[in-house]
Amino acid sequence: MSIIFHEKTKQFHLNNDYISYIIGVLPDGSLGQLYSGERIHDKEDYSYLINLEYRSMMVGLHDNEVFTQEINRMEYPSFGTGDYRAPAFMLMHENGSHVSRFEYVSHRIFPGKPALPGLPALYTEDDSEAESLEICLKDHLTGMGQYHLYTVFKDYPVIARSVRFVNGGSERVKITRAMSMALDLPDSDYVWMQFSGAWTREKRPIERLLTEGTVSIGSLRGHSSANHNPFVILKRRNTDEFKGEALGISLVYSGNFLMSAEGDTYGTLRFIAGIHPECFSWNLSPGDEFRTPEAVIAWTNEGLNDLSHTFHSLYRKRLCRGIWKEKPRPILLNNWEATYMGFNEESILKIASKGRDAGIELFVLDDGWFGKRDDDRSGLGDWYVNKDKLPGGIGGLSEKIHAMGMKFGLWFEPEMINEDSDLYRAHPDWVLSVPGRSRSVGRHQMVLDLSKNEVLEYLYERMHNIIDEGKIDYVKWDMNRTISECYSIGAEAEEQGTIYHKNVLNVYKLYEKLISDFPEILFESCASGGSRFDAGMLYYAPQTWGSDDTDAVERMKIQYGTSYGYPISSIGAHVSESPNQQTGRACSIETRAAVACFGTFGYEMDLNRLSDEEFETVKKQVIFMKEHRELLQGGRFYRLLSPYEGNYCAWMVVSEDRKRAIAACYRILAEVNPGHKRLKFTGLDPDKTYRIEGNEYFGDELMKIGLEIADIPKEGKGAEGDFVSRLWILE
16 A cells, blocks of 8 residues: 655656556646556556547647646546536636636645544454545635545555645635546446335346436435435446456445546446536635545446455444444344334333344334324424423433343434424424425425524523433434425525535534443444435434335345445344335245344344244244354355346355355245246355354355356245245355
């Protein structure tokens, strides 16, 4: 791992055992992207990668027309200086001009990786793990400074990037566009892969061949959204799960975003990612600065599973924080689908008691415990315990749950408010809305204006007191409403473009304050399921509720798609009732658990309603999960068969030492007189023997020949019919 600067050629070479990333100072003083990809030898001069040629209709330097930005690979392209592709940034100066010209001034190379104040970001625990480069550019006319931060890690084929703008001039400047990164690639022969959907059908892999023109995804919902995830893969046409080149770009941010790939008419490709420029602006007075969120770029030439392994390990170890980042997660029981808001202490304790008998470790009380909250039309914002439901308060219930030998968790939705609430009656100005205009609602609720510090402090005080008094071990942090009418009452007109971003920053700040006060709490992020499942949230909450759709067959698809960019330990996955409350599908409890165990495992039901036989099955599932969860949540996860491409889904997880593995296969619909079908495993030691159900196989045998799966399961309940599954334990 090293960052090398060649003084004579003004070129930087960031590299480790896997990758090289070469930046050069171009003839106009801007930064150029010379090379990114598999590691190459260092040498002083890669200037031949700079295009110097005169072409008609292109705009070059006034004294050097053979150099033009239009046909060069720019590192952080600007607007209005000869590059007509999408810019990475745009500034509006006091004279109304949008033209800036930043030139290289200086740089510094240093060990480790600095934190990004107020923003989530990758980190190091030891300076020897990474090396960082900060390059300073300045616009000499206005005094504006631009600081580009790069980090290369010792053990990962990854570059982390962010940008800081500093107003070193005497006039105010407005930022109207500030991407976290741009990456110009020398050809556009890539397949774009995005992960899109909607509520209850999140993260469907969608592929499209790139050509001339622009492909983009984004969110203007105030959060990253279930519709498009801020994670994109660019892969070669022949790349699959097991071979081929691919780039993964992940944005460590939870608000409005844009990710875009533009193929130009000269065969090159520009990728940009960052805060969505629509409805965004940020004023910088002299001395002020603005920092973009971090973008993470990972590279592989060994297929998409290998790319996912990079993100899984990196995010588990160097994005998630605290005691829970790699700790096996407790098996939980949540009361939501069992009771909704119609509960009292007696009914909750009855459900919890049955959970204790099953070996459950954590009981979670969901929505309905506060204010006047008997349905979703009232009470949000009134974070005071409803003593009619819980006479002893949260503290009293928590004490009884703890006495059963379980941890106790609690649901919050702090960012939202009902019109029928004491908080709204006291502070109607705390709602995002435009005075004089009609106001939209979603789920009968509105969005609190978290850009206001007084709102932040109110929520912090109430949540802190409840968590402290209740001895809470786990917090499920929900968010069930996208932002509309994003207007902060009382803020100046020129500040309205900052509200979306400030809202996200204060969500982060609220998390940070509570984590600082209660470092042992396990936080789980939820946004109607997966509507804010992004790398930014993992910095604060090491797991996210994967989807409100708990149907096992749908969850195969959702968890499959999520696994491309996020670790298995981050995916909240539960066994729910059958027939399922979202789809009406009936599915065996064996298959429901066989899907949910590849995530943070739990139950979303009243276990008292199960038959004796099913309850015994639950007890065995809990024992199984306790025995194997460290492997399931921390091993190397491989996708084997896609549920989007056929009637089967299969995946497996392998220990780092390759001595143990668990594989799962799911047949979605029954087949009459099926043909033979074999599942080939992967990631095993080819020279070792593995014991499976009393039989022994060499690793290469399992990977090259595989096991028959057309008859899963071989015997027992559900052997014939739809939605069947099988787990193999390899020792």
